[in-house]
Amino acid sequence: MSAGVRPVALLAEVLLVGVLVCAAALPVLTAVPALAAGAVLLRELVDEGRTPTARRFALLLGRALRDPAAVLVPLAVLVLGALDLLALAGGLPGATALGPVIGLVLAAVVLVLLRTAARWRPGDRWAVLLASPPRDPGGYAYLVGAVAVAVLVVGQAPAFAVVVPGLLVFAAVAVERR
Numbered sequence: 001m002s003a004g005v006r007p008v009a010l011l012a013e014v015l016l017v018g019v020l021v022c023a024a025a026l027p028v029l030t031a032v033p034a035l036a037a038g039a040v041l042l043r044e045l046v047d048e049g050r051t052p053t054a055r056r057f058a059l060l061l062g063r064a065l066r067d068p069a070a071v072l073v074p075l076a077v078l079v080l081g082a083l084d085l086l087a088l089a090g091g092l093p094g095a096t097a098l099g100p101v102i103g104l105v106l107a108a109v110v111l112v113l114l115r116t117a118a119r120w121r122p123g124d125r126w127a128v129l130l131a132s133p134p135r136d137p138g139g140y141a142y143l144v145g146a147v148a149v150a151v152l153v154v155g156q157a158p159a160f161a162v163v164v165p166g167l168l169v170f171a172a173v174a175v176e177r178r
Contacts, residue, residue: 018164
């Protein structure tokens with residue numbers, strides 16, 4: 001492949017991974033395993049030159065879903081987030097002070113889940129990965145920037161919501177590799 005074609009091919013593969021991750025994450029509970037499968041596809045692309053395919057993605061997604069923690073952790077985050085929002089909307093005393101704090105905690109949990117998904121490899125146990133999250137603040141800062149850009153892009157052009165997950169996976173994999 002020529003030097004000029006390689007970046008375009010990489011962009012196309014990242015966009016394909018974005019569509020696959022978006023489709024697999026629609027049930028929400030499968031979002032973390034979908035991100036993990038996308039991360040493996042992107043690592044294989046960069047390391048081995050292996051072109052991502054829907055079949056390989058489905059295989060990786062199935063392997064990621066074998067561990068019950070892959071679905072239980074997102075479920076717990078959703079339930080806690082919903083309960084917190086319900087309590088805040090119901091007039092919880094101190095809601096004006098607690099609302100932003102709860103929002104920041106949930107955002108931090110999402111960043112940890114994104115970084116954990118980027119580290120996952122077939123055969124890894126989710127509980128082990130989640131028990132030892134990366135401790136480098138710089139990596140989280142980079143991901144906050146990537147998420148902010150993704151939110152801005154989708155806010156301006158909602159049609160990009162289909163490919164943005166691939167860009168976030170790409171950013172998370174890049175952060176883990178730096």
